[in-house]
Amino acid sequence: TIVATINVPATNKFKKIKHIVLIASGKGGVGKSTTAVNLAGALQQEGAKVGILDADIYGPSIPMLLGLVGAEPKSADNKQLLPFDANGIKAQSIGFLVPSDDATVWRGPMASNALNQLLTETDWGELDYLVVDMPPGTGDIQLTMSQKVPASGAVIVTTPQDLALADAQKGIAMFNKVNVPVVGLIENMSHFICGHCGEPNYVFGKDGAITLATRYGVPVLANIPLATDIREYSEQGQLIGKDNNSAISLIYQAAARVLA
Numbered sequence: 001t002i003v004a005t006i007n008v009p010a011t012n013k014f015k016k017i018k019h020i021v022l023i024a025s026g027k028g029g030v031g032k033s034t035t036a037v038n039l040a041g042a043l044q045q046e047g048a049k050v051g052i053l054d055a056d057i058y059g060p061s062i063p064m065l066l067g068l069v070g071a072e073p074k075s076a077d078n079k080q081l082l083p084f085d086a087n088g089i090k091a092q093s094i095g096f097l098v099p100s101d102d103a104t105v106w107r108g109p110m111a112s113n114a115l116n117q118l119l120t121e122t123d124w125g126e127l128d129y130l131v132v133d134m135p136p137g138t139g140d141i142q143l144t145m146s147q148k149v150p151a152s153g154a155v156i157v158t159t160p161q162d163l164a165l166a167d168a169q170k171g172i173a174m175f176n177k178v179n180v181p182v183v184g185l186i187e188n189m190s191h192f193i194c195g196h197c198g199e200p201n202y203v204f205g206k207d208g209a210i211t212l213a214t215r216y217g218v219p220v221l222a223n224i225p226l227a228t229d230i231r232e233y234s235e236q237g238q239l240i241g242k243d244n245n246s247a248i249s250l251i252y253q254a255a256a257r258v259l260a
């Protein structure tokens with residue numbers, strides 16, 4: 001387990017950021033990063049100034065998702081870290097501080113030091129939204145981050161599968177504990193549309209997110225299907241526009257709810 005000591009000073013880099021939105025998931029592989037980056041893209045398309053912070057110490061994927069693999073982090077004269085520009089979205093990732101092959105074997109202090117550095121030294125400038133791709137799970141480091149980062153709200157990504165939902169439930173409980181409002185759930189890999197007959201196929205079960213959402217009194221912000229082009233766009237480091245007919249453009253629904 002990773003022991004977190006995250007110390008975001010009172011006069012921090014977040015002063016010029018209007019809203020910080022944490023994107024969380026109970027477990028890995030549910031599409032949290034894909035959702036986070038496309039949500040950031042959708043908020044930007046709606047006219048907001050947006051940044052994305054990849055805090056996923058277990059597998060930072062924002063550099064790949066934004067086509068920034070291999071980019072070197074830059075410091076300004078005042079030693080602040082400068083975020084990268086990915087088509088107008090400011091991006092910073094723990095993946096820029098360490099080669100991705102090593103990230104999973106980070107020892108606790110190394111991970112929390114690197115997170116601290118990202119959180120305290122990145123000069124975001126003025127932003128309407130900073131979208132934070134959280135590490136999956138509800139361990140110590142996630143809890144500490146949720147406590148220390150002045151977030152306006154959290155979005156939880158889950159699949160409809162029982163196991164993922166049980167973990168998502170822990171996520172809701174964690175944010176309740178630290179008084180970060182849960183904006184809603186995004187159900188990813190919600191269903192698969194059969195290429196032959198056009199019928200939805202509920203690969204991971206049906207109505208999982210809505211059942212959980214109803215229990216906790218939070219909305220489901222979007223139901224995003226499992227779709228080949230979502231993976232393909234991701235691998236090419238591309239984001240999806242509103243009028244694109246890819247299923248991930250459903251993320252605009254979620255963005256509208258975040259903006260509201």
Ligand code: ADP
Pocket residue numbers: 025027028029030031032033034035061136188189224225226227228230231232234235
């Ligand atoms: P997490 O951040 O939760 O670990 P990722 O966003 O990295 O998950 O997604 C895991 C994998 O699943 C990636 O290869 C991604 O391209 C793929 N993926 C995510 N969502 C979808 C989807 N709706 N349809 C198809 N592939 C998806």
